[in-house]
Each structure stands twice: as C-alpha cells, then as structure tokens.
Amino acid sequence: MTLPASFQLSFDLSNIIGPVTRTVLRLGSLAVLHDINRSGSDGITELRLAALLGRHRVADYLKENFKSIVADSRQSIISRVLREEQLALEVGSGPTVQQAITNPNPAWLSMVIQMSLLAFSQEQQSLAQAITTVSCKLSRGAAVDFRQELDYVSVLGAITACQQQTAQFPWTGFFERTEDKIFKDVQNGQHRKRYRKRRRLNNATQQENLACVFERSLPFVILQTLVMNLVSIQDFPEHRNLHLRTYSGSSTIIVWCYYVLGIGVNVQINGVGMQFGDNPRIFLENCQPFEASATLLDAAGENEPLFKLSQVEEDPPIQGEDRTTARGFIRRILMLSGVSEKNVEAQAHSIAAHCIRLLSSTAQPSVLASLKVTSMASQVERNLLGAVAFLFDIAELDRCLVSELLGKIQQKK
Structure with a gap:
C-alpha cells in the first residue's frame, strides 16, 4: 500500500541516516562497526534502524536511568585455548550498547532503548519481520530516492543484540505498573457504574475485553503508525493527535509513548477513562479482534483526519512475550x-x-x-x-x- 503524502512528510523531513552515517565515519568508527558485526548484529543495519527509530526523542530521566543500568560490561575467558582465538564470554553491554552510550548523536541510543523495549514485549522473529515490512513500505512510498530497506536476518540480529545487551533493564516494572493501574481503574469504574447484575455474566467477558492490556503484542498497523508518526507528535504537539484502536498491546503503547518518549496518553477501555501524563496527544481505546486502526488528526483543524490506516489480512502477525519476574x-x-x-x-x-x-x-x-x-x-x-x-x-x-x-x-x- 502506497503511503499518502502526509504520511511521508514527517519521515522525509526527519531523515537522519546521512548525519548518523557521517558521524560514525567521522569518528573513525569502522572498528566499532566491525565489533558490532562480530557480536552477531550488523552495524549498517543498526545505522538504518537508528534512522528509523532514532528520530524519536527519549525522555531525559529514562535515558539517564537506562544508561546507568546497562553501561556495565565484563568479560570472562572461557578457556586458554579460546583465549588465543579471542573468544570470551561477555556479560552486560556489548558493542551495540557501548556505541549507543558513547556516540554523540542521540539517535543510536534512542534506537537501542526502543528496540530493547520492543524486544522485551514482542517475540523477536515476528518483530523482525514486521520492522522489515515497515521498511519495505517506506522505500516503496518515499517521495525521494530512499534506499535503506532492511533485511530480515540483519534486523533479527540487531534485535537480539539489543535484547541481550540490555537484559538487566527492568522493563517488567514499567509493564506491571501500567497493567495494574489499568486493571484497577477499570474495576473501580465498573463498580461505580453499578453493573452488578451484568457483571455476574461479565467476569469472563471482562477478561476478554482487558486482553488489549494483558496481551502485549502490537497489531502491525499500530506498530507501523507509531514508528512513522511519533516524531510528528513530538515535533508538532499542538497540531497533531493520534487516535489508536487496538485489541492488544495497550500496555506496550503506554510504556513506549509515555514512559519512554514522554508523550501523554489518554486511554478508554470498556467505557472507563484514564490518563498517563499531561496534555495527551495519543488517544487509545479498545476494539474487537482484527479491527485495529490508527488515525492521525489535525488538532489545529478541529481534529480533521489527515490519514487513516486499518488492519488488513496481509499484515504480518506479531506475537507477544509475556515476561515477568519469578517472584510473585x-x-x-x-x-x-x-x-x-x-x-x-x-x-x-x-x-x-x-x-x-x-x-x-x-x-x-x-x-x-x-x-x-x-x-x-x-x-x-x-x-x-x-x-x-x-x-x-x-x-x-x-x-x-x-x-x-x-x-x-x-x-x-
């Protein structure tokens, strides 16, 4: 599907692949790219992912917290024989994270933080396929010659590197805090509405309706929209609103948009409203399975729709990862x-x-x-x-x- 001009605009104006690449080469970082490749990822792919996700500005408090937690790294020599082959067991941050922390261009760190979040909540292989598909759609619909299509194998390697090298970051706490708040607010809201008789039949139905919270996988259309339009929400907060309807992945959306990027999110689930942050620009509500959609609105023009994407059968499925701590x-x-x-x-x-x-x-x-x-x-x-x-x-x-x-x-x- 060819993306409309309004959909391409934020991407074309914000394309930073050139500046990122020039920064790396100017710093003499070919050796860094070599280390990244040796670790199982791909340096050029990470550059392209930084162009795709690194446009999003991470909240300062989370950025500093993330760096302080994942910065440590240590190596253990497995055996004397392998030492001669320069093979060692590395724990903590590897070349990908070290480059993200030390590179003066914030795009790389932004990419690593967001990839760490997505790798925590989404199954890696299906996530890699989805990101590859987004890249393909962008290349086909770009208004200029934009040749940075990603291949599945390289993206999977980059996702794995980000996940393994940032495994100590406590994403679990962000998700559980979000899910607990939504669950309690929905429960309290339904009690206030006094649906006593209906709720005798409603406990099982309620769990189905709350699946949009507890099921962390993102429908592809939601992932695609967030990847491409969060930058316009951040750059033009007074002029852009994003309306999302989804049957799963609500907690992932909130953690990504509010906790990571600092964008306020308004949530409506089962008729109960709640808010994360001030001045929400993302409006989220639950819907029936396979009816997910995303609409970018012109807030300055009485929320006139600029474009709308709806879920289609051809969308690649994304599986969720339900990670939690062993205690409790x-x-x-x-x-x-x-x-x-x-x-x-x-x-x-x-x-x-x-x-x-x-x-x-x-x-x-x-x-x-x-x-x-x-x-x-x-x-x-x-x-x-x-x-x-x-x-x-x-x-x-x-x-x-x-x-x-x-x-x-x-x-x-």
Whole structure:
C-alpha cells in the first residue's frame, strides 16, 4: 500500500541516516562497526534502524536511568585455548550498547532503548519481520530516492543484540505498573457504574475485553503508525493527535509513548477513562479482534483526519512475550485473572498445606528418615513454604494457618 503524502512528510523531513552515517565515519568508527558485526548484529543495519527509530526523542530521566543500568560490561575467558582465538564470554553491554552510550548523536541510543523495549514485549522473529515490512513500505512510498530497506536476518540480529545487551533493564516494572493501574481503574469504574447484575455474566467477558492490556503484542498497523508518526507528535504537539484502536498491546503503547518518549496518553477501555501524563496527544481505546486502526488528526483543524490506516489480512502477525519476574509470578497470574487480593493470600496458604500433605503421603519412610521430615519445623517444609511465599510474593506464610489447613485436609482423608 502506497503511503499518502502526509504520511511521508514527517519521515522525509526527519531523515537522519546521512548525519548518523557521517558521524560514525567521522569518528573513525569502522572498528566499532566491525565489533558490532562480530557480536552477531550488523552495524549498517543498526545505522538504518537508528534512522528509523532514532528520530524519536527519549525522555531525559529514562535515558539517564537506562544508561546507568546497562553501561556495565565484563568479560570472562572461557578457556586458554579460546583465549588465543579471542573468544570470551561477555556479560552486560556489548558493542551495540557501548556505541549507543558513547556516540554523540542521540539517535543510536534512542534506537537501542526502543528496540530493547520492543524486544522485551514482542517475540523477536515476528518483530523482525514486521520492522522489515515497515521498511519495505517506506522505500516503496518515499517521495525521494530512499534506499535503506532492511533485511530480515540483519534486523533479527540487531534485535537480539539489543535484547541481550540490555537484559538487566527492568522493563517488567514499567509493564506491571501500567497493567495494574489499568486493571484497577477499570474495576473501580465498573463498580461505580453499578453493573452488578451484568457483571455476574461479565467476569469472563471482562477478561476478554482487558486482553488489549494483558496481551502485549502490537497489531502491525499500530506498530507501523507509531514508528512513522511519533516524531510528528513530538515535533508538532499542538497540531497533531493520534487516535489508536487496538485489541492488544495497550500496555506496550503506554510504556513506549509515555514512559519512554514522554508523550501523554489518554486511554478508554470498556467505557472507563484514564490518563498517563499531561496534555495527551495519543488517544487509545479498545476494539474487537482484527479491527485495529490508527488515525492521525489535525488538532489545529478541529481534529480533521489527515490519514487513516486499518488492519488488513496481509499484515504480518506479531506475537507477544509475556515476561515477568519469578517472584510473585503466581500472584500476578491470579490477580490478572480477576482473583482478589484476599483470595490470593488464602490460596497461597492452601497450596502450601496441600504440598506438605502430598510430601508426607508420597515420600518413602527411608526418605522421610533421611530428610528428617517430622514437623513443620523441618528444613524441607521450610524450603517448601519459602518457595510458595516466593511465587506468591508474600514475606512469610502464616505457619499456624498452614497447620490448621493441613489438619483439615488430613481429616477429610
């Protein structure tokens, strides 16, 4: 599909591939590009990705926080034989991140931060295919001779490099904070509307409607629009609004636009409104599956539509990656499924009691004797309680309550 002139304008005016390339070559960075290639990525591809994503200005606070967390790097020699071959195990920032941090052109760091975010929330292979497709569409629709089409293999290598070299950055906290806020606001909003009778039938439906939050994958049309138009939102904040309708990836959009780029986002889900930041320029609402769309509006012209893109069957699918911390993993799964805080705590103690019962009923007497599993104070049971507390993110389980539940379970047997 050929992109309209208004869609091309922000890209043609903001094309920075030339300045980025000249900066690298002027700094004598061919050796850096060589190191990037040796690490499994591709230096020229990263330059082109910097031209594509690096136009977006990252919020200062996140930029500094990101650099301080991912800057450390250390190497370990695997063996003396491999040392002679200059092969080592590298942990932390590699050539891609080091170049992004030290390069005076901010485009490279902007690209790495955004690629790190996308690699965290999207499956890498489908993300690489989607970015390659966006590049292809731009090359076909550009008003000038624009030859920087990306190839899938090189993009995948760059995504992998960004993900691996920035793995220590805590994207999990940004996503969970966003998803928890939306979930609680929607819950509270529906209670205020007093949909008591309907909500008896609505718990399962509610989870389907909230899939746009918990499912982090971006529909291709949303990814394409954000890649190409966030720069115009930042450059002309008083003249551009972006209206997005999506059935998945809301948390990814909010983390990307608000936390990373500092653009205010207004969200409408199931008739409940909430806002991230001041003066929102991105307006997000949920929709039915496969009906995603994006509309760029002229805010100065009474929100006159400048262009609209809608999802089509030919769009490449993007899969999501549901990453979270190990601590509290079960708690998060239950709470995202609508289980209340009180019931989560009760389930944790019940599961601990059932596990202890299962341990005592299946272990052989010789094993019990060797492990000295004789009471609630045993080491094995303490470890078991600790594991349950870890997965439910509870400081310490109530041993008396676990013992009480265990007694009830044994009576039923």
